[in-house]
Amino acid sequence: MxxxxxxxxxxxxxxxxxxxxxxxGAAREAALTAAADIVADVAARGEQSLREQAERFDGVSGHPIRVPAAHFDEALAALDPDVRAALEESIRRVRIASAAQVPAPVVTELAPGAVVEQRWQPVGRAGVYVPGGKAVYPSSVVMNVVPAQVAGVAQVAIASPPQREFDGRVHPDILAAARLLGVDEVYAMGGAGAISALAHGVETLGLEHVDVVSGPGNNFVAAAKRAVAGIVGVDAEAGxxxxxxxxxxxxxxxxxxxxxxxxxxxxxxxxxxxxxxxxxxxxxxxxxxxxxxxxxxxxxxxxxxxxxxxxxxxxxxxxxxxxxxxxxxxxxxxxxxxxxxxxxxxxxxxxxxxxxxxxxxxxxxxxxSNHVLPTGGQARYAAGLSAATFLRPQQVIRYDREALAAVADEIVALADAEALPAHGEAVTARFAGRPSEPASAAADVSA
The missing domain is CATH 3.40.50.1980 (Nitrogenase molybdenum iron protein domain)
Structure with missing residues (x-):
């Protein structure tokens, strides 16, 4: 075998x-071509394209793509108590481990009055893909949503394929997991089309585009992430x-x-x-x-x-x-x-x-730990899903007059060496005479 x-x-x-x-390799190459076409079609035709894909790939039609509130309550009420207990314990453990992935802000004083602060800002909106084709993965709801919440993401939208056996609804276990996590924006759409919809938004569904798309899937989902990278951030291509x-x-x-x-x-x-x-x-x-x-x-x-x-x-x-x-x-x-x-x-x-x-x-x-991980050899350079997936490192620079004056000559020297004299002038202008201060007092850069 x-x-x-x-x-x-x-x-x-x-x-x-x-x-x-x-x-x-052949399967991945075929997926890249097919996924790119689907991504482009959803970007151009929106909801109509998603409905055609649902009928073609999932065997459903006429279903509400945005999940109504009542479906969440029904799903949670029907959830097996043992499965609920397991999900709640998984949420607890992943939340603890994810919290350890959020760096604390760091303030570095390089010289008196010269401060650089390193901070990590969450994206405003995350899109999570949860597979639901050959198998159903409420665990993937946990693995994606919890790190986003721990990172401080304000809005999380979930996409998962409509299920023919549930009249086009998202699988109830996935909806129940979403409800346990307080997520009420879920869309019944699957595959590469769902990735495109999250990245581009779909006006007729009230779906606003997200900033980051995450989640596992098959090779078509992974290929779709590659197609939308640059429009939105993506986690590793978890195929x-x-x-x-x-x-x-x-x-x-x-x-x-x-x-x-x-x-x-x-x-x-x-x-x-x-x-x-x-x-x-x-x-x-x-x-x-x-x-x-x-x-x-x-x-x-x-x-x-x-x-x-x-x-x-x-x-x-x-x-x-x-x-x-x-x-x-x-x-x-x-x-x-x-x-x-x-x-x-x-x-x-x-x-x-x-x-x-x-x-x-x-x-x-x-x-x-998180189960959304890079595939196809990407682990050589890419990381698995974590709170960091939804965070952007950002530097805040604070220099006072004396701190800038201390490095003014070096800035001018480098600007001149790179034939960008206006860069240097943007510094020296701050020490030339201005209406708000005496020219004699401001002329000395080293002051």
Whole structure:
């Protein structure tokens, strides 16, 4: 089922390791083209385009796209008490962890009268995408909305696909989670079209454009984020999920198998990769996966992911090569099943799960960490969703007359060196005679 990539006996450069990484490249390229067309159509035709997409992709029509208030109350009343308790605990944990991500303002005095303040300003309005196609994710409501609220975002709008089995409504569990978080602006729209609507706004729906779009989704959602980047801010392009497990011969093959399957059940494009120097472990994991996957509820979807080009068992000579391969892959989720793990060596990953009792499923729901993470190798340069996603660092500069005078000559020297003399004149003008002060007293820059 899982194909094998054998890298043993080869000294590979960083570029060669990257080339060996299993990816579903063709699927991503196709998604980029299709998503760009959908984004442009929604920007041009608004609600009409969204309704056509709902009928085409979701099989619904005539539904209210902006969710009425009554739907929230009905959804919360019908929510399973155990699910409500789990969501409330997830909210509590994510709120605590997100609060630690908000930096405190810092004031730096560079010289007497020369002060630079570093502060972090929240965006005014955030748009959150919550998937609802092959599976439903009330947990993603928590993972997106809580960091935005902790950051101080005043308005949060949620988009999630309309559900045919609920007469075109957003899934009630998603609405219930929104109600628990105090969000009452939710739109029944999905996929790339929803990303475009959040970015551009839709006047007939009363949907104002947002400043930042966040949230996980399939490859089309990730591609749509790329298409609207620059119009709005976006978090990392969290496309089809990925898990990479680095393991040695002390690891439990059964636990590795269930963790690979847990992510494969998300989507046919999900990536599940094991990297190990142990051929015996590789064989045992393959056997466990084949025995277990057919027993799962989403077996067809998981089998498609596990047999796709994006999934594999990678055999390497040693842990050092496994580490280098992992960093080249830069997975969304990295699990370390090692007798002596050194997570600091694994520099490129969206989130790192250490040990047999820290599966990705823990991070998906109740670890307190965020489950919206970069995919497709973006963890080499991009971060997962956090309060910082909704914050903008901003500097406030305060200099008095004496502090500016102390650096005036240096400013003029640099301005002249760059052939921008007006820059220097903007400084020296402040020390020339002005009606409000005697010319003799203001002429001396060093005063």
């Amino acid at each position: 899982l194909r094998t990539i054998d890298l043993r006996g080869r000294a590979l450069s960083a570029a060669e390791l990257l080339a060996a990484v299993p990816r579903a 089809a999920t990925e898990i990479l497990i680095v393991a040695d011969d002390a690891a439990d093959p059964g636990l590795i198998a269930v963790d690979l399957i847990s992510q494969a059940e998300h989507d046919e494009q999900a990536s599940a990769v094991l990297v190990t120097a142990s051929a015996s472990l590789a064989t045992a994991v393959r056997d466990e996966v084949e025995a277990r996957v057919v027993l799962t509820r989403n077996a067809d979807r998981a089998v498609a992911a596990l047999t796709g080009p994006q999934s594999a068992i990678v055999l390497v000579d040693d842990l050092a090569t496994a580490t280098a391969f992992s960093n080249a892959y830069a997975p969304e989720h990295l699990e370390l099943h090692l007798a002596d793990p050194h997570p600091a060596d694994f520099t490129d990953a969206g989130a790192v799960f250490v040990g047999a009792y820290a599966p990705v499923s823990l991070g998906d729901y109740l670890a307190g």
